[in-house]
Amino acid sequence: MKGWETMEYFLGVDAGGSKTIGVLVNARGELVATGMSGPANLVENGEEVVRRNIGLLATLLEGLHAERIYSAFGMPAFGESLRADMSYLKIITEELGIQPTLLVNDVVVGWAGGTLGQDGVHIVAGTGTIAYGRCGRKEARTSGWGSIIGDEGSAYDLGRETLRRVSRQLDGRETPTLLKEMVFERLGLSSWQSLTEWVYSLKEIERRTTIASLATVTYEAARNGDLVARAILKNAAWELSLCVLTLIEKLLLPKPLVTFSGSVLEKNEIIRERLVNHLKRRMPEVVVRNAAIHPALGAVILLYRETNREISEELLHNLKKASQKLLQDETPKR
Amino acid sequence: MKGWETMEYFLGVDAGGSKTIGVLVNARGELVATGMSGPANLVENGEEVVRRNIGLLATLLEGLHAERIYSAFGMPAFGESLRADMSYLKIITEELGIQPTLLVNDVVVGWAGGTLGQDGVHIVAGTGTIAYGRCGRKEARTSGWGSIIGDEGSAYDLGRETLRRVSRQLDGRETPTLLKEMVFERLGLSSWQSLTEWVYSLKEIERRTTIASLATVTYEAARNGDLVARAILKNAAWELSLCVLTLIEKLLLPKPLVTFSGSVLEKNEIIRERLVNHLKRRMPEVVVRNAAIHPALGAVILLYRETNREISEELLHNLKKASQKLLQDETPKR
Known part of the structure; x- marks a missing residue:
């Protein structure tokens, strides 16, 4: 038991607008424990929710010496x-009884998991959109301006744009297409009035994710040849490529590595292919690939770098194994 | 006093997202009294606020026999x-002690005041956008889908689009222009973080009007030659013309009369001129002009038609006089 008590542990946390994932690994990067709780975005969910969902991760640290824990938290906004930022620090310290070693934006742990800490750009297109890149010590980000004034190419943006186009079809500013039928079927609507009623009766707290969930209807309509849906996806892909290309130029990345995550880029093949094409056309030497490991384990990579530990082949092997386990656990069972 | 007691009165009400105007006229259309209160949009302001602001109009009816009052209410949404709709009816009946003769969307009283009840189209571009037209008994509307999925060309749409473009300028997706400087100066901002903080700390109830108030910055920037601002206004004018042209086609209006109201069309000369040009290019015989009388008096026109009263020259003369008085009262004093 003595050895166990003096071992060092690394806690990586990836918080988001829908869930929070915590992973605990040992010094060799072997998975010790994982924890999952609800959303933890201070701006959108409020302090009480963040406090509860961060607090739920405390079970991961039970029986461990606080001084032996290195921790990195990727938090939305x-x-x-x-x-x-000060609130996040206070909540973590109070709920988990540890001083975080690193506290960063969630896109930074996404980047670390995506590129394994190498120079490059990581883009997230889920409910929101944000891109982040590093070249040596230089860092930069694009997008991530939220549902009211930004997040172009995100699932929310796709959903809202879809509803906007459907409303135009309904009052005759545009010719109705399959998209209108599919949205009406998905939402169980019968009249134009019921569309406004549906949108404006959504509570603010559920509005963003509910509208974002319509992005799958747009994808389906596009695959069925709907030209309006295809135009919406085309524009989203262009917006996402602009986020990446801006960072590549800003950071003067010579042979850029680009990784991605988030439901839009993982599940919408039309957008992903278009994004890759845009990038390759403007920059033939670009390498685009899925994120190497889960963002929560990206947080662990950041910790190893921060504490000047070697990122060995063994470590990467173990983190990748841990990532596969994590993704399996996350996938909803049918 | 006997004559006074048996006289008939006409109450016209124009409710909106920022204020509610009530007018009382006699059978000759002479102004008897006016009243003004706050917003009365059930969807945006909630029942309590609507009840209070409709209730404040009760002073207009004091001492009058309920049976001798014809009333028409133009209500948002x-x-x-x-x-x-049922709530509006309940609130009016309970707060004012009268059964409304007519209860319509506020764009309908805008149209009646705009065209004096003639075949034609009325477009409102204020905080929101909505267009409405009639040809005989046929009626139709476009836009008015609210701040989340519609209202293209409205002040809110201009404000949001301005913030969106500024956010792109800030993270390097677009080249910064004067517009960024002007928005930062107007909002007293110093960093990119302060822009997101400003947007997302707006309470939902004030968000729409606060963002809409930025439309004047865009107008000013455009007049100073800012190309991004000009592009935003150009697109808004195109959207507004689409609302009108769709109705003209739908209603098969032969020599269409188009009237307008709302801060965007009344104060933003660039958008107004572009709208008129779009309409004339597509339809040279179109007649575009300011609304003839205030929407609250438009409600009175609807009542005269509804009760089969003659719309005489004398009546129109008196309503126009009343409208001038009303607009003077509404203009903020300096």
């Missing part, structure tokens, strides 16, 4: 408001 | 949800 971190770095966008000093008040929010 | 009326006709978009049966539940809301």
Whole structure:
């Protein structure tokens, strides 16, 4: 038991608008424990929810010495408001009884998991959109301006744009297409009034994710040849490529590695293929690939770098194994 | 006093997202009294606020016999949800002690005031956008889908689009222009973080009007030659013309009369001129002009038609006089 008590542990946390994932690994990167709780976005979910969902990760640390734990937290909207940043620090310290070694925006742990900490760009297109890149010590980000003024190419943006086009079809500013039928069927609507009723009766807290869930209807309509749906996806892919290309230029990345994550890029093949084509056309030497490991394990990579530990082949092997386990656990069972 | 007691009165009400105007006229259309209160949009302001602001109009009816009052109410979002429509009816009956003769969407009283009840199209571009037209007994509307999925060309749409473009300028997806400087100056911002903080700390109830108020910055920037601002206005004008042209086609209006109201079309000369040009290019015989009288008096026109009263020259003369008085009262004093 003595050895166990003096071992060092690494806690990586990836918080998001829908769920929070925590992983605990040992010094060789072997998975010790995982934990999952609900959303933890201070701006969108409020302090009480964040406190509860961060607090639920405390089970991961039970029986461990606080001084032996290195921890890295990727939190949504971190770095966008000093008040929010201080709140995150306070909540983590109070709920988990540890001082975080690293506290960063969730896109940073996404990048670390995506590129394994190498120079490059990581783009997330899920409910929201954000891209982040590093070249040596230089870092930069694009998008991530939220559902009201930004997040072009995100699932929310696709959903809202779909509803916007359907509303135009309904009042005759555009010719109705299959997309209108499919949206009406999905939402169980019968009249134009029921569309406005549906949109404006959504509570603010559920509005963003509910509208974002319509992105799958747009994808399906596009695969059925709907030209309006295809135009919406085309524009989204162009927006996502602009996020990446801006960072590549800003950071002067010579042979850029681009990784991605999020439901839109993982599940919408039309957008992903178009994005890759845009990037290759403008920059033939670009390498585009799925994120190497889960963002929560990307947080662990950041910790190893921060504490000047070697990123060995063994470590990467173990983290990849842990990532596969994590993704299996996350996949909903049928 | 006997004559006074048996006289008939006409109450016209124009409710909106920022204020509610009530006018009382006699059978000759002479102004008897006016009243003004706050917003009365059931969907946006909630029942309590609507009840209070409709209730404040009760002073207009003091001492009058309920049976001698004809009343027409133009209410925002009326006709978009049966539940809301029934609530409006209940609130009016309970707060004012009268059964409304007519209860319509506020764009309908805008149209009646705009065209004096003649065949034609009326377009409102204020905080929101909506267009409505009639040809004989046929009626139709376009836009008015609200701040989340519609209202293209409205002040809110201009404000949001401005913030969206500024966010792109800030993270390098677009080249910064004067517009960025002007928005930062207007909002007293100093960093990119402060822009997101500003947007997302707006309470939902104030968000729409606060963002809409930025439309004046875009107009000013465009007049100073900012190309991004000009592009935003150009697109808005195109959207507004699409709303009107769709109705003209739908209603088969032969020599269409188009009237307009709302801050965007009344104050933004660039958008107004572009709209008129779009309409004349597609339809040279179109007549475009300011609304003839205030929407609250448009409600009175609807009542005269509904009760089969003659719309005499004398009546129109008196209503126009009343409208001038009303607009003077509404203009903020300096």
